[in-house]
Amino acid sequence: MKDSIHSSHNLPSRRTLVMAWALLMVLTIGTMIAGKVTSAASLGLIWTAILLAISWAKARTILQVYLNLRAAPRHWRSGFNGVLVFLLLVIFGLYALGATGIVHH
Amino acid sequence: MSDGKQEATLDDGWGPLSQLPGNPMIWLLIISEIAVFGAGFAGFVIAFLLDPETFIRxxxxxxxxxxxINTMVLVTSGLFAALAVKDESEGRTGRMRMWILLAILTGLVFLGVKYVEYAGESAAGHTIDTNTFFTLYYLLTGFHALHVILGIVILAIVAWKHSLDNLETGAAFWHMVDLIWVILFPVVYLLR
Incomplete structure (x- = not known):
């Protein structure tokens, strides 16, 4: 036996799971728009920021609902979200260095 | 007081990891995978900065x-896996196996689309040796695809040797594969 999370499992309802899936599908369409999937044009800083923000929302939905992190204590939820935000900010920061011409190859 | 006693005896030696849903081992794996792929994504963007013309081309x-499309396929597969866990928790083994079968089939669709992509790139002469972009593209997407294959095997095993803990742990691996892809796709395919 483990603690209460393990014994009760506290699983999301089917409705919550389907709503999360619907949100993920809508966010994926958002990714296609922000990422200009049918175009070769550069994204620019603003669309890149939107694209990564949408990616954060998708990853967070998967963590919270599919992986059921919503049943875990706040420090775990904040910790995983913090790592996610950090990773996406690093990616955005590096991209911005190139896009603004601060870094030249 | 009884809560404190319960916490002390039910911890199973996993410490704070025992507060996470499912088997603590799967969370160790998820944390490790986020770190490994996270480093890979940062490396990819740094390589992009060093040679943007080659990367964009x-x-x-x-x-x-x-x-x-593969993102939609994978998040749909994740829904099927989550529904399988839900049905297992209610003792509906038949329905659980149906959802797992659908999760596996959609996982195979993902791999099929991936194969078509690889075939197209290969036919165009783009191999792992072509340039840094394709080296990283094949390594990151290939490593992820291997996780999909492993995930399909794990889903089949937990559907066969089923218990709620097994299902929850197997599905958690599948969702981790999903989690990595929703970051991999924009970074490798879209950022430019």
Whole structure:
């Protein structure tokens, strides 16, 4: 036996799971728009920021609902979200260095 | 007081990891995978900065629409896996196996789309040796695809040797594969 999370499992309802899936599908369409999937044009800083923000929302939905992190204590939820935000900010920061011409190859 | 006693005896030696849903081992794996792929993504963007012309030219040959469709396929597969866990928790083994079968089939669709992508790139002469972009593209997407294959095997095993803990742990691996892809896709296919 483990603690209460393990014994009760506290699983999301089917409705919550389907709503999360619907949100993920809508966010994926958002990714296609922000990422200009049918175009070769550069994204620019603003669309890149939107694209990564949408990616954060998708990853967070998967963590919270599919992986059921919503049943875990706040420090775990904040910790995983913090790592996610950090990773996406690093990616955005590096991209911005190139896009603004601060870094030249 | 009884809560404190319960916490002390039910911890199973996993410490704070025992507060997470499912088997603590799967969370160790999820944390490790986020770190490994996270470093890979940061490395990819740094390589992009060092040679943007090659990266943009190479990335334009990718099938971005196929990558987006595969995102939808994978999140749908994740829903099926989560529904399987729900049915297992209610003792509905038949329905659980149906959802797992659908999750596996959609996982195979993902791999099929990936194969078509690889075949297209290969036919265009773009191999792992072509340039840094394609080296990283094949390594990151290939490593992820191996996780999909492993995930399919794990889902089949937990559907066979089923218990709620097994299902929850197997599905958690599948969702982790999903989690990595929703970051991999924009970074490798779209960022330019």
């Amino acid at each position: 190479s990335q334009d040959t990718l099938n971005r629409l196929a990558g987006a």
